Amino acid sequence: MTVALTGKADPAGETAAAPLDAEELKRVRAARIESVGRWVIPIVIVVVSVWLWDRICTWNEIPHYILPKPALVFQTLLADWPILSVALLNTLKITFGALFVATAGGLGLAVLFTQSKWIEISFFPFAVILQVTPIIAIAPLILIYVDSLSASLLICAWIVAFFPILSNTVLGLNSADHNLRNLFQLYGASRWQTLRYLRLPAAMPYFLAGLKIAGGLSLIGAIVAEFVAGSAGSGSGLANQILESSYRLNMPRMFAALLMISVTGILIFLTMNLLAHLILRKWHESALKREV
Amino acid sequence: MTAMVQTKKLHDPAASQAVVSLKGISKTFSNGTVALNNMSLDIRQGEFVSLLGPSGCGKSTALRIVTGLTGPSTGRVEWPQETADGSEHELSFVFQEPTLMPWATVFANVWLPLRLKGISKGAAHDRVMEALEMVGLAQFAKSYPRELSGGMKMRVSIARALVTKPKLLLMDEPFAALDEITRFKLNNDLLHLWETFGWTVVFVTHSVFESVYLSNRIVVMAARPGRVVNDMPIDAPYPRDESFRTSTVYSGFCREVSQALHGAMGAGDHM
Numbered sequence: 183m184t185v186a187l188t189g190k191a192d193p194a195g196e197t198a199a200a201p202l203d204a205e206e207l208k209r210v211r212a213a214r215i216e217s218v219g220r221w222v223i224p225i226v227i228v229v230v231s232v233w234l235w236d237r238i239c240t241w242n243e244i245p246h247y248i249l250p251k252p253a254l255v256f257q258t259l260l261a262d263w264p265i266l267s268v269a270l271l272n273t274l275k276i277t278f279g280a281l282f283v284a285t286a287g288g289l290g291l292a293v294l295f296t297q298s299k300w301i302e303i304s305f306f307p308f309a310v311i312l313q314v315t316p317i318i319a320i321a322p323l324i325l326i327y328v329d330s331l332s333a334s335l336l337i338c339a340w341i342v343a344f345f346p347i348l349s350n351t352v353l354g355l356n357s358a359d360h361n362l363r364n365l366f367q368l369y370g371a372s373r374w375q376t377l378r379y380l381r382l383p384a385a386m387p388y389f390l391a392g393l394k395i396a397g398g399l400s401l402i403g404a405i406v407a408e409f410v411a412g413s414a415g416s417g418s419g420l421a422n423q424i425l426e427s428s429y430r431l432n433m434p435r436m437f438a439a440l441l442m443i444s445v446t447g448i449l450i451f452l453t454m455n456l457l458a459h460l461i462l463r464k465w466h467e468s469a470l471k472r473e474v
Numbered sequence: 475m476t477a478m479v480q481t482k483k484l485h486d487p488a489a490s491q492a493v494v495s496l497k498g499i500s501k502t503f504s505n506g507t508v509a510l511n512n513m514s515l516d517i518r519q520g521e522f523v524s525l526l527g528p529s530g531c532g533k534s535t536a537l538r539i540v541t542g543l544t545g546p547s548t549g550r551v552e553w554p555q556e557t558a559d560g561s562e563h564e565l566s567f568v569f570q571e572p573t574l575m576p577w578a579t580v581f582a583n584v585w586l587p588l589r590l591k592g593i594s595k596g597a598a599h600d601r602v603m604e605a606l607e608m609v610g611l612a613q614f615a616k617s618y619p620r621e622l623s624g625g626m627k628m629r630v631s632i633a634r635a636l637v638t639k640p641k642l643l644l645m646d647e648p649f650a651a652l653d654e655i656t657r658f659k660l661n662n663d664l665l666h667l668w669e670t671f672g673w674t675v676v677f678v679t680h681s682v683f684e685s686v687y688l689s690n691r692i693v694v695m696a697a698r699p700g701r702v703v704n705d706m707p708i709d710a711p712y713p714r715d716e717s718f719r720t721s722t723v724y725s726g727f728c729r730e731v732s733q734a735l736h737g738a739m740g741a742g743d744h745m
Contacts, residue, residue, distance in 0.1 A: 359573065361569045361571060361573040362573055362575065364541075364543050364567075364569075365567065365569075365573060365586075366590065367543060368541055368542075368543065368565075368567055369586070369587045369590045369591070369638075370590065370591075371590045375590055379575075379586070379589070379590070380575070383575065383577045383578075384577075386577070464577070464618055465576045465577045465618050465619075465620060466576070466577075470620070
């Protein structure tokens with residue numbers, strides 16, 4: 183392994199010391215192919231898929247009001263950008279608002295639950311009820327009871343997103359090493375110190391795993407809530423654009439809005455992954471690179 | 475010099491006052507197992523006491539009762555040297571596993587006991603580095619536990635126990651999970667530190683050889699119910715080193731302690 187690596191970094195110096203034999207060269211080549219392929223292959227697959235989509239439309243002469251070609255979707259995206267960008271902004275506001283409230287609420291409730299058994303016993307059923315009832319079924323009620331449209335959208339998205347953070351963080355807070363807990367007890371640590379120095383750090387990987395799920399769910403929650411609300415106007419988001427376009431059979435715009443939702447979801451996912459990596463890379467198994 | 479004074483004092487442990495006294499301690503777990511039955515023991519100042527016995531003899535339970543993490547079912551733990559407030563005893567505990575916080579650096583792990591007492595990083599710096607110096611890990615202060623070997627993690631754990639300068643050091647099979655070479659090395663280091671600083675050590679082990687090498691007093695325990703069966707002084711002089719490990723005096727003591735242990739286990743014990 184060392185030979186292969188140094189051979190790659192400094193071929194001249196290495197060959198002088200010990201020339202690479204055929205086996206080692208093969209290994210170096212395999213390692214290089216893998217490191218490049220990791221990036222290139224997914225990109226090639228996506229490009230080929232888009233090309234196939236375009237070709238299928240042409241070969242079968244599918245009209246654009248049934249299935250638009252990728253180029254048309256892209257054109258529409260640019261042409262309708264003034265409308266779509268406003269919609270995107272509205273959806274993002276709800277998504278990140280919900281994610282923020284879900285994070286704060288989930289984390290706060292989790293800490294509260296682990297501080298007192300009685301609080302957990304009293305309130306956990308509510309958390310479960312909120313989680314298991316489909317949001318699409320509660321949304322109409324919320325829309326009736328809450329005056330402000332964005333507030334009701336926020337509540338819907340929050341209900342969907344907060345549970346993974348709550349349940350993961352509760353699990354994490356309870357997973358702190360027992361000997362370490364004894365140690366804290368031995369040194370007379372206060373409840374707050376135990377939380378701050380032991381239980382919260384121990385819960386961090388679990389919390390971040392919950393956050394990854396919640397990130398995606400808050401976008402889903404925001405979109406679903408918009409669909410249920412179904413209102414047009416200044417506060418309308420990407421889901422409204424899709425609804426409105428479907429009434430008008432404006433397929434290219436539907437696809438453009440869909441594309442924007444997907445890209446937003448992917449970006450949220452990548453951001454959460456990066457965040458988890460940055461926080462855990464120093465110590466947690468999930469973020470460590472292993473030598474093989 | 476300190477070592478000499480300390481060693482001299484050790485030869486006459488009866489003259490020293492007890493640091494902690496167990497008086498008629500019994501412990502029955504909720505499932506009915508009798509972990510300890512009427513155990514009485516005085517740990518005197520400056521002693522290196524080993525609690526030796528098979529698994530299930532209650533030696534770890536006895537240690538936990540001394541820490542106060544577990545309460546005895548009956549009996550009392552007394553601290554004759556301490557004033558009546560009794561809120562916190564000056565003791566440290568070393569677990570069988572290193573029990574380090576994986577998210578914290580070696581420095582932060584050793585700082586923990588001081589941090590919990592409200593001592594800031596700056597104020598604690600010198601003491602933490604001193605403790606790391608003692609176990610020979612000063613240059614690893616910024617490393618994370620996962621970057622260290624098993625023996626080094628154990629040293630960090632010992633440094634953390636030493637940083638508060640405890641009067642009483644309790645060790646629960648601290649080297650049981652280590653390989654023999656590392657264990658011998660850490661045995662020597664521990665003895666050296668003990669001779670230098672003169673704390674009182676209570677060391678739980680199931681190894682006859684380790685207990686004879688380290689201690690000047692061995693308390694042999696038996697299981698079902700957990701009880702003390704023998705209390706043997708090991709009056710070989712300190713400092714002890716590798717030549718002691720191969721001496722006839724050492725093997726003589728080992729034989730004696732083994733016999734005491736097996737004698738205790740023989741009577742109806744099915745291991």
